[in-house]
Amino acid sequence: MKANCRCVNCITPPHILKRLLESSRREVREAAMNSLLVTARLRGERAVRAKTFAGVAGVARRTIYDCGTSYRLSSANVARTESDGQSSDSSVNLAFDGLGTTREFFREVLGRDSIDGAGMRLNGYVHYGLNYNNAFWDGQEMVFGDGDGVIFSDFTKSLDVIAHELTHGVTEFTANLEYHKQSGALNESISDVFGSLVKQWSLGQTAEEADWLIGADITTPEIELDALRSMKAPGTAYDNDVLGKDPQPDHMDRFVHLPDTEDGDWAGVHYNSGIPNKAFYLAAIGIGGFAWNAPGDIWYKSLLASHERTDFQEFAETTYRIAGADYGCSEQTAVADAWRQVGIRIAGATSRGRNRKGGDRDESHGPRSESANDCATLADQIKAIANQVEKLARDVKALKK
Amino acid sequence: MNIELTKHGGLAAGIRRPPVCVKSSDLPEADATELRRLVAAVRDESLPINAGPGQVRDGMSYAIAVEESDGTKSEYRVSDGQMSDAFAELLTWIERRSKG
Ligand SMILES: [Zn+2]
Numbered sequence: 001m002k003a004n005c006r007c008v009n010c011i012t013p014p015h016i017l018k019r020l021l022e023s024s025r026r027e028v029r030e031a032a033m034n035s036l037l038v039t040a041r042l043r044g045e046r047a048v049r050a051k052t053f054a055g056v057a058g059v060a061r062r063t064i065y066d067c068g069t070s071y072r073l074s075s076a077n078v079a080r081t082e083s084d085g086q087s088s089d090s091s092v093n094l095a096f097d098g099l100g101t102t103r104e105f106f107r108e109v110l111g112r113d114s115i116d117g118a119g120m121r122l123n124g125y126v127h128y129g130l131n132y133n134n135a136f137w138d139g140q141e142m143v144f145g146d147g148d149g150v151i152f153s154d155f156t157k158s159l160d161v162i163a164h165e166l167t168h169g170v171t172e173f174t175a176n177l178e179y180h181k182q183s184g185a186l187n188e189s190i191s192d193v194f195g196s197l198v199k200q201w202s203l204g205q206t207a208e209e210a211d212w213l214i215g216a217d218i219t220t221p222e223i224e225l226d227a228l229r230s231m232k233a234p235g236t237a238y239d240n241d242v243l244g245k246d247p248q249p250d251h252m253d254r255f256v257h258l259p260d261t262e263d264g265d266w267a268g269v270h271y272n273s274g275i276p277n278k279a280f281y282l283a284a285i286g287i288g289g290f291a292w293n294a295p296g297d298i299w300y301k302s303l304l305a306s307h308e309r310t311d312f313q314e315f316a317e318t319t320y321r322i323a324g325a326d327y328g329c330s331e332q333t334a335v336a337d338a339w340r341q342v343g344i345r346i347a348g349a350t351s352r353g354r355n356r357k358g359g360d361r362d363e364s365h366g367p368r369s370e371s372a373n374d375c376a377t378l379a380d381q382i383k384a385i386a387n388q389v390e391k392l393a394r395d396v397k398a399l400k401k
Numbered sequence: 402m403n404i405e406l407t408k409h410g411g412l413a414a415g416i417r418r419p420p421v422c423v424k425s426s427d428l429p430e431a432d433a434t435e436l437r438r439l440v441a442a443v444r445d446e447s448l449p450i451n452a453g454p455g456q457v458r459d460g461m462s463y464a465i466a467v468e469e470s471d472g473t474k475s476e477y478r479v480s481d482g483q484m485s486d487a488f489a490e491l492l493t494w495i496e497r498r499s500k501g
Contacts, residue, residue, distance in 0.1 A: 071481075071489035130496040134411035138482040139456030151416070161412070168458040179454045187458070215412070228413050244417035262462040262480065263409045266454055270414035 060114035060122050062099050064092045067128045073143065076125055091156045095124040095144060098162030105163070105198045106170070109292050110300050115169035122166070126156055135161055137168035150222045151243065158217040159202060161228075164195035175306035180266035182311040188273035193280045193299055196231060197292045207284040207291040213237070231281045234274030248274030252312075252343030276312060279338045283319070286334030294331050298323050316344045402437060403468040406495050410480075411461040421499045439494055440467055442487035444475070449483045457482035463492060 065076035066089065079092040087093050099122045106112040114120040123141035132145025135155040142165040144155040155161050168191050171177055177187035192214050200210045215228035225238035234248035248271055249256055256271040258264035265271060280299060284291035302318040310318075316339040323332040336349035402425040408418050425433040443465070454460065460481035465488075467475050479488045 069493070071484045071492065072486065130493050133413060134459065134461050134481075136411065136457060136459040136461070136481050138460070143481070152413070155412075164412070165459065172456060172458075179458060191458075238416070242417065244415075247415040262454075262478075263464075265410055265414040270410075270412070270459075 060103055060119045062096055062103075062122045062124065064095050064099075065123065065125045066092065067125050067143075069127055069130045069146070071129045073125055073128075073138070073141070079126070089126075091126040091144070091146070091154055094154070094156035095126050095142075095162065098156060098159050099124055099142070099166065101159060101202050102163040102166045102198050105194075105201050105292070109197075109201060109296065112170070112300075115166065116173045120169075124162075135165055137165045137172075139172065142166060142169075147218060147220070149220060151220065151225075152215075152218045153220050155215075155218055158215045160192075160195035160199040160213075161215050161218065162195075163198035164191040164214065167191040167194040170194070171303065175303050175310060176308050177306065177310060178308045179269060180260050181269075182272065183309050184266050184269035185272035186276055186306075186310060186312065186315055188269045189276035189280070190299070190303055192229065192231060192273060192277050194296070197296050200290070201292045206289055207281075207287075207295070210291065212281055229270075229274070229277070231277040234278050247271050248277075250274055250278045250342065275342050275344075276315065279316070279342045279344070282338035282341055283335050286337055287331050294323075294327050298327065298331070298335065301326070312344055317346055320346045320349055402433075402440070402470060404436065404440070404495065405466040405468075406492070406499075407464045407466070409462045409464075410459075412459045421495055423495060423498060436494065439487070439491040443477050443485075443491050446485050446487040448477060448479060448485055448488065455482065463488070465491065465495075 064080040066079040067076040125143040131148035177183040212232035213227035234250040237246040239245040258268040260267040284295040323335040404423040406421040462480040
């Protein structure tokens with residue numbers, strides 16, 4: 001076997017330390033805290049610092065503008081600022097609150113202060129255009145339509161749509177993934193991933209509990225559709241005579257080839273995002289628990305480590321590397337399994353054969369490989385050591401008495 | 402004069418979007434005159450050349466094809482993020498009619 005899991009790099013994986021932090025024994029908690037602080041200091045990582053020391057200075061101020069069904073942003077009027085109370089217009093309040101929740105998510109979960117990481121103001125425009133079935137990021141601000149009331153309703157109703165647009169700003173200020181072909185589909189997927197995570201975080205849902213739909217709250221009773229997209233099952237969000245069938249692929253075998261033009265959705269950025277979307281969903285289910293923890297952190301750090309032309313393969317390899325370096329064997333294996341199930345293989349990655357929750361199995365892969373066994377053994381050993389530490393702490397306390 | 406509006410892209414880029422068609426011959430004379438005025442305004446306006454998405458994400462694009470009564474054809478294209486006044490006015494007029 002060419003490569004082993006990279007979790008040997010760190011003696012006690014951070015997630016085990018975090019679990020030890022919740023121990024009922026003060027000694028165990030203190031030892032874990034010391035170890036975490038040392039790790040954080042050594043790595044100098046912003047995310048770890050932000051989580052451990054709670055809070056980042058500065059709050060990005062929000063302003064909501066009302067376009068009054070005009071297509072011109074320059075003619076919009078200020079509808080609500082941080083110093084105003086609730087508006088009588090629900091779209092204004094939904095945009096204001098949605099941007100606030102997204103801002104808090106990036107700050108509290110990922111240690112990022114607004115779109116640019118430096119408290120950039122958040123400007124949202126509502127009631128854009130007439131019957132406008134869309135929302136967009138224009139490079140500086142987020143713009144939301146009211147929907148036509150037939151296919152879609154008010155786009156501010158879906159928190160994941162608001163977070164999707166704000167995340168386009170974050171991507172622009174970080175990897176700045178080019179908006180066409182695979183880098184563009186990855187750009188779209190990043191917005192769906194954090195869009196969905198903001199919703200899951202606000203609802204306190206685990207990966208298993210979440211619906212993994214984007215835009216489920218902007219549908220109308222007029223037309224049968226679940227949402228704009230499904231990350232869990234790309235290609236199944238709608239299938240009817242009016243809208244056609246959801247064209248998102250969930251595997252590289254079904255990658256959609258479209259012209260790199262406006263009419264071709266820049267080579268299908270909203271189509272092929274289904275592939276990395278499904279990979280994130282599978283990684284989150286494989287790792288388990290709240291998807292904004294390890295899976296979200298791995299994806300965010302991978303975004304920071306990406307560049308304008310990062311494609312699916314490179315991004316997959318980055319997530320794998322970061323999962324190994326910052327988490328452990330089980331997380332790293334879950335990430336490799338997730339990408340493998342959508343048709344992206346990571347060189348040297350091991351598989352645990354079957355996804356924990358019984359996802360698609362790649363038959364070309366045999367049962368748990370030798371180095372996957374090494375991985376599992378190591379994880380077991382770490383668990384045993386953690387138990388011993390706890391026991392030792394108990395003994396020390398008993399001796400002190 | 403026949404008008405055909407086609408929309409592409411946006412968050413819901415994958416959905417089917419049949420073009421919206423308007424025939425001036427089907428309209429009351431006042432409306433037909435108004436439509437001709439709006440189209441003329443778009444024609445007189447220098448529309449931005451759209452080389453790529455720029456920094457707009459999830460923006461929609463609009464193409465309005467015009468066929469004059471003498472058979473002359475022309476097409477005007479604009480995207481969110483670079484909307485012009487005259488195009489916005491024509492777009493709003495077509496949207497209002499297609500809804501009504
Ligand atoms: Zn998008």
